[in-house]
Amino acid sequence: MKCQYCEKPATFHITELTEPDGPQVMHLCEEHARGFLQKEATTPAASIAGALAKQLNLGQTKQELAELDQKECPVCGISFFEFRNTGRLGCPFDYTHFAEDLIPLLTNIHDSVEHCGKRPRRAAAADSHAELIQLRREMEEAVEREDYERASEIRDELRRIEEAGSTEQHATEEEE
Amino acid sequence: MIRDSDFDDLAHKSGEWLRGTGPESDIVISSRIRLARNLADFPFIRRCSDEDRISIERTIRAKMDSIDDWRDVRYIDLEQLSEIDRQFLVERQLISREIADAEGSRAVAIDPSEQYSVMINEEDHLRIQVMHSGLDLKSAWQSIDELDDKLEGAILYAFHPQFGYLTACPTNVGTGLRVSVMLHLPALVITRQIDKVFRSMQRINVTVRGLYGEGSQYTGDFYQVSNQITLGHREQDLVSLVGDDVVPRIIEYERKARDFLVKQGKQDLHDDVSRALGILSTAKKISSEETMHYLSKVRMGVNLGLIDDVPVGTINKLFIHTQPAHLQKLQGRLLGSSDRNVERATYLQCHLSGKLSDGELN
Numbered sequence: 380m381k382c383q384y385c386e387k388p389a390t391f392h393i394t395e396l397t398e399p400d401g402p403q404v405m406h407l408c409e410e411h412a413r414g415f416l417q418k419e420a421t422t423p424a425a426s427i428a429g430a431l432a433k434q435l436n437l438g439q440t441k442q443e444l445a446e447l448d449q450k451e452c453p454v455c456g457i458s459f460f461e462f463r464n465t466g467r468l469g470c471p472f473d474y475t476h477f478a479e480d481l482i483p484l485l486t487n488i489h490d491s492v493e494h495c496g497k498r499p500r501r502a503a504a505a506d507s508h509a510e511l512i513q514l515r516r517e518m519e520e521a522v523e524r525e526d527y528e529r530a531s532e533i534r535d536e537l538r539r540i541e542e543a544g545s546t547e548q549h550a551t552e553e554e555e
Numbered sequence: 556m557i558r559d560s561d562f563d564d565l566a567h568k569s570g571e572w573l574r575g576t577g578p579e580s581d582i583v584i585s586s587r588i589r590l591a592r593n594l595a596d597f598p599f600i601r602r603c604s605d606e607d608r609i610s611i612e613r614t615i616r617a618k619m620d621s622i623d624d625w626r627d628v629r630y631i632d633l634e635q636l637s638e639i640d641r642q643f644l645v646e647r648q649l650i651s652r653e654i655a656d657a658e659g660s661r662a663v664a665i666d667p668s669e670q671y672s673v674m675i676n677e678e679d680h681l682r683i684q685v686m687h688s689g690l691d692l693k694s695a696w697q698s699i700d701e702l703d704d705k706l707e708g709a710i711l712y713a714f715h716p717q718f719g720y721l722t723a724c725p726t727n728v729g730t731g732l733r734v735s736v737m738l739h740l741p742a743l744v745i746t747r748q749i750d751k752v753f754r755s756m757q758r759i760n761v762t763v764r765g766l767y768g769e770g771s772q773y774t775g776d777f778y779q780v781s782n783q784i785t786l787g788h789r790e791q792d793l794v795s796l797v798g799d800d801v802v803p804r805i806i807e808y809e810r811k812a813r814d815f816l817v818k819q820g821k822q823d824l825h826d827d828v829s830r831a832l833g834i835l836s837t838a839k840k841i842s843s844e845e846t847m848h849y850l851s852k853v854r855m856g857v858n859l860g861l862i863d864d865v866p867v868g869t870i871n872k873l874f875i876h877t878q879p880a881h882l883q884k885l886q887g888r889l890l891g892s893s894d895r896n897v898e899r900a901t902y903l904q905c906h907l908s909g910k911l912s913d914g915e916l917n
Contacts, residue, residue, distance in 0.1 A: 455598045467678070469602035471595060471713035471721045474728070481725060485718075488726055491787020494719025496730040497700070499707050508596035508711075515597075519604055 382408035452476045454513045472509040511540060556620055556630040556664060562640075566876075566884040570647065570669030570686070573875060575868035577689020581858035582806050584737040584777065584871065586692045587648075588699045588794070589684040591722045591731035592706070593713040599723035600676055608660040608676050615675050618709035619664060633661045639889065642880035648686065650674055671702060678723050679731075681706070690806075692734060692798035696790065719786065729786030734797045738805060741776040741855045742812035749778075752808050760784050761801050775847035775874065780805065813859060828856030832865070836907035840896040846877050846903065865907065873906060 380389045387408035448460035457469030459477060468474070474481065485492050514537050521530035572585045593599060597611050619625060633641060633654060641655040650663050654677040661676035674682040683706070685699040713721040719729040727733070743749040753763045760783045780801055782793045816824050831852035835841070854870045856862040875881060877899050883890050886898055 455602045457602060465601065466726075467601045467723045468599055468725065470598040471593060471715070474715050474718050474721050485725060485728070485786060489729065489784040489786035491729075491784070493717060493787060494715075494729045495787060496719060496732075496789045497703075498719075499712050499714050500704075501707065501711065508713075511596040512598050515604075515607065519606075 380406050382406060384408075447480055450477070450480070454509045454516075456516060470509070470512050472512065475509075511537065514540070556616075556625050556628045559629045559631055560635060562629065562631070563884065563887070565647070565669075566643070566881060569872045569875065570649075572648075572670065572686040572688045573868065573871045574688050575866065575871045577687060577691045579802075579806055580689035580867065582739055582809050583690040583802065584739055585648075585686050585688060586690055586695050586798070587684060587686045587735045587737070588692065588695045589682055589733050589735075590699060590703055591679040591720070591727045591733075592681040592683065592703070592710075593721055593723070594680050595711045595713045597680065600678060600680065601723065603676075605659055611680055612660040612662055612675055615681065615710065616662065618706070619673075621709055622705055625664075627667050629665045629667070631663050631665065633663060634659065639880050639883055643884050646875060646878040646880050651677060651682070653677060654682075671698065673702075673706070679727070681710075690736065690798065690802060692736070692794050696794045700790070727785050730788070730790050730793065732785055732790050732793055733781055734794055735779050735781040736797060736802050738778050738780065738802070738809070739776055739851070739854060740778055740805070740809050741851050742816055743809050744776045746812045746815060748808065748812060752805060753778075756780070756801060756805075759796075759801065761797060776851045813855070817859060824859075825856075825861045828852045828859075828861050832856065832862055832907065835903050837904065838900045840893070841900045841903065842896055843878060843899070846899060847874065850874055850877075869906060873903065877902060 381387070382389045383406050385408060389406035389408055448458065448463065450459045451457065452469055452473050453476065454472040455469035457473065459480060462468055462473070462477075468477075482492050514533050518530050518533040518537065521527070521533060572587075577583070577586075594611060594614065597603065597607055600608070603611070616630065619628070619630070631644075633644075633650070636644075641650070644650040644663065645652055645655050647669070649665055649669065649672045651674065654661055654663070654674050657676070659676070661674070663675065664673045666672070670687065671683070671685045673684075683699060683702055685695045685702065687695045687698075715721055720731040722728050722731055740749060743752060756763055762781050762783050764779055765777070780797060782797050785793070788796075831849040835846065835849045835853065850870055850873055853862060853865065854867065857865055857867050857870060876885065879895055882895050882898050882902065885902070890898060
C-alpha cells in the first residue's frame with residue numbers, strides 16, 4: 380500500500396480517534412507519519428477547511444464564497460483564498476478587515492467570538508500598527524520594481540513613525 | 556542573556572520536567588502550557604520577508620536582553636545550528652519540529668533548568684512554553700502568566716479588544732493558550748480500552764493524540780491530552796478543564812486497568828516487565844522503537860513496585876537520551892542508524908545493568 384501523501388510505501392497505519400466524524404484510518408510512509416504525529420494537537424488547515432465547508436452548507440452560496448475568496452487585506456495583501464488554503468492569516472489587521480467573514484469560522488471552531496481571558500496592560504490600539512506593516516510592504520515592492528526614490532521616501536516615513544512610537548512608549552513608561 | 560551555540564553540557568543532564576516527581580507522576584510525565592503571541596507591528600510569519608524575520612528576531616532579542624533576571628537564560632540562534640543540534644532540542648521538547656525544519660532567522664531562549672523556553676519566529680512571532688514534571692498545571696500557569704507579563708512589559712503584543720491575542724492561525728486566537736498533559740497509559744493499551752476512553756473525550760473539547768509511533772507495532776504508550784478551543788474561556792478555566800476534569804478521569808481509568816492486570820495475573824505481568832528490563836540491560840544492539848516499547852513496560856513495572864531498584868527518573872531520562880540526536884551528542888560524533896543501535900544498547904546497559912544483582916544478570 381502506498382502512503383496517501385506520496386509514492387513511498389505506507390508503513391504506518393494510524394487511526395485518528397479525534398476526527399469529528401468518528402475514527403479515521405490513515406496510511407502513511409515513515410516521513411509523513413512522523414510529520415503527522417509530531418504536529419501539534421490540532422491540524423489548523425483541516426479544521427478550518429471543515430469549518431468553512433460547514434459555512435458553505437449554512438447558507439452562503441458558492442458565488443458568495445467565490446467573491447469572498449477575492450477579498451484582499453489592504454495591509455498585508457493576503458487574499459481570503461490564500462488564507463483558506465493555508466489556514467494562516469497574514470497580519471494582525473486581517474482580524475479587522477475580515478472580521479465579519481471570520482466570525483462564523485470562529486464560532487465553528489471555538490463556539491465563541493468573544494475573548495474573556497487575560498488582557499495586556501499595555502495594549503496597542505488594534506489597528507494603530509497596521510500602517511507600519513503596510514509601509515514596509517510598499518517599500519519592499521518599490522525595491523522590487525527598482526523604484527529606489529520611492530523606497531527611500533517610505534524608509535524615511537517609516538523611521539519617523541517608529542521614532543515617534545518609541546518616544547511615545549518612553550513617555551508612557553515614565554508616567555507609569 | 557547568554558548567546559550560545561555550544562550546549563554539549565545539556566546532553567549530560569536532563570531537564571527538570573523529566574525528574575519523575577510531582578503529583579500523579581506514575582502516570583503523568585509532564586504538564587506543559589504554551590502561549591502564542593505576536594508583535595503588533597509586523598505581519599505574521601508566513602507573510603514576512605527575510606528582512607522582517609531578521610527585524611523581529613533582533614527586536615525581541617534586544618527586549619529580552621533588557622529583562623533583569625534573565626541573565627542566565629541561554630539564547631540560541633537556530634538558523635546557525637546544525638541539523639543534529641536542532642534535532643537534539645526537538646527531542647528535548649525545547650523547540651518544535653516546525654521551527655527546527657523552518658528556514659530564515661529564528662531562535663530560542665531557554666532557562667537553565669529547562670522549565671521554560673521561548674521560541675522566536677515559529678508559526679507565531681513568540682511561542683512561550685513552560686513545562687513541569689507530573690500533573691502540575693496550576694503552578695505551570697502561574698509561571699507562564701508571570702513570564703508573559705514580563706515579556707509584555709517589553710514587547711507590544713498584537714491584541715484585539717474582541718478577539719484577544721491575535722495569532723496567525725484562528726485556532727489559537729483569544730488566549731493563545733494550549734495546555735498539554737503527557738500521560739503514560741500502558742495498562743489501557745494492554746487491556747485494549749484506550750480507544751473507548753478517548754472516544755468519550757471527543758465531546759468535551761479536548762484532543763488526544765499518541766506520541767512516538769502510534770499505530771505502529773512498538774509504542775511508548777504515551778498520549779497527549781490538550782484543550783481544543785482557545786477563545787471564549789478564561790485561561791484558568793481551560794487549565795482546569797484539562798487538569799481538573801479530563802486528566803484525573805483518565806488517570807483513574809489507567810489505575811483501574813493496572814489493578815486489573817495485577818489481579819488477573821501478577822506473575823505474568825512481573826515476568827513481562829522483568830523480561831523487558833532484561834532485554835534493555837543486556838541487548839547488544841537495539842532500535843529506538845524497541846527501546847520505547849520495553850522502557851514503557853519497565854516504567855509500568857517500576858510504578859507497580861514490580862521492579863524496585865530503578866528510579867522512575869532514570870527511566871524518564873532514558874526515553875529522551877536514547878533518541879538519535881541525544882545519542883550522537885553524547886558520543887560527540889555523527890552515527891549511522893546501525894551504529895546508533897549499538898551505542899543505544901551500550902548506553903542502556905550502562906544505566907540499567909548496574910541496577911540488577913549479579914545473579915539476575917548471569
